[in-house]
Amino acid sequence: MFRLFPSPLPYDRTTANNGSSRLRLPTASAFLQNATAKFWWTSHQNFPYSLSLCDIQTMQILKSILYRLARFYLLIFFSTAASPITITQIESHFGGKVVQKFGDKLWLYPETTSTRIFVAMAYASQVTSLFDGRVIFSGYLQGFNGLSVQVQAPNGDILTYSCLSRVSTKKSADIRKGQPLGFSGGDGDKCGGHPGVSLYLLRNSIRINPLDHNLP
Secondary structure, eight states: OOBBSSSSSOOOOEEESSOOEEEOOOOOOHHHHHHHHHHHHHTTSSOSBBBOOHHHHHHHHHHHHHHHHHHHHHHHHHHHOOOOOHHHHHHHHTTTTEEEOOTTTTTOTTSSSSSSSSEOOOOOOOOOOOSSSEEEEEETTTTTEEEEEEOOTTTSSSEEEEEEEEOOTTTOOEEETTEEEEEEEEGGGGGGGGOEEEEEETTTTEEEEEGGSSSO
């Protein structure tokens, strides 16, 4: 019958002056060294049919080591995971300046808060996509939008680029990040009197703040 490890841990039995014997346990370093050797040995053997107490203890140590390694790599993964887009990244992408953020007071209606981001930029500047996706709308969009392009990401998010002076893409076109969508406009009150582009993000038909969520 096969066992998981070739031999038990090196327990030593010593004899006292009165003739009685007692079991001397190995040191922690010896225990870990033995566990490492056993781990190597088992990787070259058939699966066992029985386990000894020493085998179980060694498996518990290996389980603890693997748990710590998994936790370490998960921490590394989440520390390098995607994070929400920043105003600096938006300004760098469009070559303009964010003059209105999600939650700011509207220019025309100060009692109402904005649900979009407005990037001021030179009139007729090229507007490019922030991420890969498919154009689901291109044309005039009602509701303080003017000429607009809507791009849907693979995860279902929809980013609307509005207040454009001209569009340069069509519905159903596949778009890559950085590909032209149109040109910035300055459609009067709709854009607060600033030439540029207005952005709003839809997730599950609800407008959300792009600065609080990861873009696709």
